[in-house]
Amino acid sequence: MPEKVLSVFIDESGDFGPYEAHSPYYIVSMVLHDQAADISGDIARFNEHLQNLGYPEHAVHTGPLIRREAVYANDLTEDRKRLFNALFHFTRRLDIRYACIKVRKRDCPDVISMTAQLSKKIAETLRQHEAYWNSFDRVIVYYDNGQIELTKIITSVFNTLYTHVEFRKVRPVDYKLFQSADLICTMELLAEKADSASFTKSEQEFFGSVRAFRKDYLRTLEKKKL
Secondary structure (H helix, E strand, O other): OOOOEEEEEEEEEOOOOOOEOOEOEEEEEEEEEEOOOOOHHHHHHHHHHHHHOOOOOOOOOHHHHHHOOHHHOOOOHHHHHHHHHHHHHHHHHOOOEEEEEEEEHHHOOOHHHHHHHHHHHHHHHHHHOHHHHHOOOEEEEEEOOOOHHHHHHHHHHHHHHOOOEEEEEOOHHHOHHHHHHHHHHHHHHHHHHHHOOOOOHHHHHHHOOHHHHHHHHHHHHHOOEO
């Protein structure tokens, strides 16, 4: 029988600094792709869509895109929505699953407690679906090593729980599923903000309303949760 391989693309939202009102959570997303599921056609169509939108060879960064920051600072709202929808619909069509881990930063007074909570929650998520992870012969974890603290946590937790895991550093522009992980981080953060009625003006303008965000985007994406 052919070897069963699971790709895990990891991204994060937040940092290990002190709690701040504008950044209340640290979120880790994991996009899970069984390599037996061919997504080459989806990737080709997404690349073509990016090309048509004027963003060839581009890694979509969902948070700045919504907030009209960084490279998107001069883009019109309708152009940013087209780019967002390109990534969203690419992700929703894929044969993938995802998991998301959230830590409330107000509960973590220092880096040590933050590391402990995050490690515990990641391990709990993996153990909760242990049969799924063990159904694969190999697990390949992709991360861009953007935050050294998270790099240490995921290598430690995965290596403690599994012997069939390996790690690879990625560039977001090279892996579309890493961009999907970025999208999921942003959507999960927005879900928390929607529940606490704390959407910013730019988020309200982008999605139209909290109700529209939940109905048109969040509920569709949540169907892929592990």
